[in-house]
Amino acid sequence: MATPASKIKFREPQIEMAHGAGGKASRRLVEGLFAPLLFGSNPGPLGDAAHIQINGTRIAMTTDSFVVNPLRFPGGSIGELAINGTVNDLAVSGAKAEAIVVTYVLEAGLSTEVLEAEVRAMAQAAEKAGVRIAGGDTKVVEHGKADRMYITTTGIGRLLPGIAISPQSVRPGDKVLLSGPIGDHGITIVLARGELDLQADLRSDTRSVLPLVQALACQAGPDVRWMRDPTRGGVATSLNELARDCGHGIVLFEEKIPVRDSVRGACELLGLDPLHIANEGQFLAIVSPEHCDAALHALHATPGGEEAVLIGEVREQPPGMVSVITPYGGNRLVDMLVGDPLPRIC
Amino acid sequence: MATPASKIKFREPQIEMAHGAGGKASRRLVEGLFAPLLFGSNPGPLGDAAHIQINGTRIAMTTDSFVVNPLRFPGGSIGELAINGTVNDLAVSGAKAEAIVVTYVLEAGLSTEVLEAEVRAMAQAAEKAGVRIAGGDTKVVEHGKADRMYITTTGIGRLLPGIAISPQSVRPGDKVLLSGPIGDHGITIVLARGELDLQADLRSDTRSVLPLVQALACQAGPDVRWMRDPTRGGVATSLNELARDCGHGIVLFEEKIPVRDSVRGACELLGLDPLHIANEGQFLAIVSPEHCDAALHALHATPGGEEAVLIGEVREQPPGMVSVITPYGGNRLVDMLVGDPLPRIC
Numbered sequence: 211m212a213t214p215a216s217k218i219k220f221r222e223p224q225i226e227m228a229h230g231a232g233g234k235a236s237r238r239l240v241e242g243l244f245a246p247l248l249f250g251s252n253p254g255p256l257g258d259a260a261h262i263q264i265n266g267t268r269i270a271m272t273t274d275s276f277v278v279n280p281l282r283f284p285g286g287s288i289g290e291l292a293i294n295g296t297v298n299d300l301a302v303s304g305a306k307a308e309a310i311v312v313t314y315v316l317e318a319g320l321s322t323e324v325l326e327a328e329v330r331a332m333a334q335a336a337e338k339a340g341v342r343i344a345g346g347d348t349k350v351v352e353h354g355k356a357d358r359m360y361i362t363t364t365g366i367g368r369l370l371p372g373i374a375i376s377p378q379s380v381r382p383g384d385k386v387l388l389s390g391p392i393g394d395h396g397i398t399i400v401l402a403r404g405e406l407d408l409q410a411d412l413r414s415d416t417r418s419v420l421p422l423v424q425a426l427a428c429q430a431g432p433d434v435r436w437m438r439d440p441t442r443g444g445v446a447t448s449l450n451e452l453a454r455d456c457g458h459g460i461v462l463f464e465e466k467i468p469v470r471d472s473v474r475g476a477c478e479l480l481g482l483d484p485l486h487i488a489n490e491g492q493f494l495a496i497v498s499p500e501h502c503d504a505a506l507h508a509l510h511a512t513p514g515g516e517e518a519v520l521i522g523e524v525r526e527q528p529p530g531m532v533s534v535i536t537p538y539g540g541n542r543l544v545d546m547l548v549g550d551p552l553p554r555i556c
Numbered sequence: 557m558a559t560p561a562s563k564i565k566f567r568e569p570q571i572e573m574a575h576g577a578g579g580k581a582s583r584r585l586v587e588g589l590f591a592p593l594l595f596g597s598n599p600g601p602l603g604d605a606a607h608i609q610i611n612g613t614r615i616a617m618t619t620d621s622f623v624v625n626p627l628r629f630p631g632g633s634i635g636e637l638a639i640n641g642t643v644n645d646l647a648v649s650g651a652k653a654e655a656i657v658v659t660y661v662l663e664a665g666l667s668t669e670v671l672e673a674e675v676r677a678m679a680q681a682a683e684k685a686g687v688r689i690a691g692g693d694t695k696v697v698e699h700g701k702a703d704r705m706y707i708t709t710t711g712i713g714r715l716l717p718g719i720a721i722s723p724q725s726v727r728p729g730d731k732v733l734l735s736g737p738i739g740d741h742g743i744t745i746v747l748a749r750g751e752l753d754l755q756a757d758l759r760s761d762t763r764s765v766l767p768l769v770q771a772l773a774c775q776a777g778p779d780v781r782w783m784r785d786p787t788r789g790g791v792a793t794s795l796n797e798l799a800r801d802c803g804h805g806i807v808l809f810e811e812k813i814p815v816r817d818s819v820r821g822a823c824e825l826l827g828l829d830p831l832h833i834a835n836e837g838q839f840l841a842i843v844s845p846e847h848c849d850a851a852l853h854a855l856h857a858t859p860g861g862e863e864a865v866l867i868g869e870v871r872e873q874p875p876g877m878v879s880v881i882t883p884y885g886g887n888r889l890v891d892m893l894v895g896d897p898l899p900r901i902c
Binding site (some may be wrong): 218220222223224227228229230231236239240241244248249259261265266267269271272273274276308309311312313314316317318319320322325326329330332333336342343344346347348349350351352354355357362366367368403488518550553 | 564566568569570571572573574575576577582585586589590593594595605606608610611615617618619620621622623651654655657658659660661663664665666667671672675676678679688689690691692693694695696697698700701703704706708710712713714717764769875896899900
């Protein structure tokens with residue numbers, strides 16, 4: 211089963227920060243090296259969670275490592291991210307998290323107080339999300355061989371009834387819904403590092419999106435075509451992946467995309483597009499045009515979904531690409547994230 | 557649900573290497589901090605894998621981070637360990653691994669060649685163990701914030717029929733079986749680091765023990781009371797945990813315990829007991845006296861099980877402790893591993 215070298219298309223000599231940023235470089239690494247070696251010849255679209263059959267029961271499973279710096283920031287911390295991120299990856303794959311296992315890689319010398327705070331944050335986030343923490347593992351490495359702590363969470367979940375999402379089900383005319391303002395998490399992390407001479411009353415949006423996903427599934431069920439939580443790489447990267455996978459074009463209406471003034475200001479300073487900034491408590495959904503209004507109503511009626519909004523639609527043109535229509539009628543293509551302008555945001 | 561501070565018994569001010577060594581300090585951290593916060597008030601015995609029910613199907617789930625140094629060593633590498641370790645944790649909990657998800661924390665600047673070798677090693681180990689790699693995640697941290705690469709694997713598995721193991725089922729008179737020589741892995745790692753002025757023709761024992769566990773389950777089924785792969789902390793730590801959990805004494809016959817000369821020699825130099833050295837391809841089983849011979853025959857008839865041996869038995873005395881009877885009739889207590897004499901061996 212030795213994979214022929216020809217299938218390995220990743221030719222970069224070494225790993226750079228951008229390979230972990232969730233954008234184009236990450237995709238080259240995953241599709242060029244990991245997928246051909248680990249996932250066989252036909253990995254299919256690489257979604258947020260794998261679906262696995264055991265004794266006839268279909269289970270969703272997802273895993274993520276968290277290396278965010280700093281560990282604590284306004285609105286959250288690495289422990290909360292580690293639980294919510296995994297709950298959300300399952301949720302947008304159409305599953306309710308049932309159990310999470312966790313590993314810690316700790317740097318020798320880490321203060322117990324710092325560790326305890328994160329373990330508490332995980333317990334609280336898990337309770338809030340209704341998921342059980344079922345086990346774990348701890349490794350300690352020498353001082354200087356990690357940055358205080360890295361956390362890995364893996365969740366398994368039960369599929370929500372009446373919902374079956376896939377990029378292939380997306381059709382021209384479908385609507386793009388977004389659960390709330392974008393960029394809060396990524397910009398909060400940058401500000402928390404103190405690298406920008408900028409202060410803003412901003413908090414990470416980290417939270418479980420499961421209640422919103424459940425409301426959507428309940429109201430629009432089979433008319434929910436696809437969902438994704440736009441974390442690393444932001445809304446632009448998630449939608450570019452969808453456009454590529456479904457083969458249609460995605461058009462966004464710029465004035466509909468909710469961005470707080472402080473996020474917009476920081477993005478202008480940094481020369482970044484809010485569409486590329488990571489979120490930890492928002493999700494995108496593609497819904498049939500017939501069920502779009504009902505879906506939005508369902509989101510608005512659910513606590514935390516009040517700011518949900520229609521931001522665009524699926525069109526035939528330009529195939530495989532994402533474009534933004536500006537308020538003045540202009541039109542620009544938005545690519546996936548390139549490089550790693552904001553490292554270690556989750 | 558805030559956990560009262562009184563339940564948190566871990567009072568050490570900071571994390572030390574020993575807290576990741578799998579011995580007494582690890583147990584203090586898990587039982588004193590993680591368990592009360594994460595696993596609720598009644599975590600039960602902390603086994604190798606959690607058993608979770610989803611839609612009526614019982615699933616075993618386990619997770620481990622791997623930080624072994626060096627990445628490659630005679631007989632194996634971090635990638636192989638990461639697959640086999642998770643397959644084995646499921647196997648000794650009575651389950652066959654069905655799917656594994658993997659995360660990488662990579663240090664910026666890591667050579668692609670080194671990464672590719674480990675991804676290949678994982679693919680090969682997974683194929684050999686008959687388990688599918690279903691997904692993953694990659695994070696990159698700055699140069700100097702990790703030691704080349706850390707890998708986390710999480711596996712879910714199907715329970716093997718006809719076997720149900722638990723410390724509570726262990727009875728005085730039961731026999732202690734061991735699948736083969738101990739200490740090869742831990743000593744191989746120490747020698748590979750070149751820290752000892754010693755050379756030996758020794759290889760890590762890393763492998764999947766699933767075929768051996770399946771042979772045992774097939775032959776002795778419900779008479780297999782308990783199993784464990786004695787990794788960090790070695791045979792002594794695993795059996796001390798069992799003794800504590802079942803409340804009986806465990807007596808080992810020293811001359812029956814298979815230890816290669818090179819392992820014994822290195823242990824003498826290091827002042828360590830082979831019973832405390834980590835293994836990655838061996839397992840312990842407690843079997844009823846009636847089925848002990850049949851179980852040993854089944855192991856001997858399975859490739860890789862030729863050196864399986866009876867090393868001891870469960871007795872009423874001394875309750876909760878492990879003792880070793882020496883060839884001259886002497887008797888010594890063997891405790892769990894204390895400290896971290898061989899850091900980062902997995």
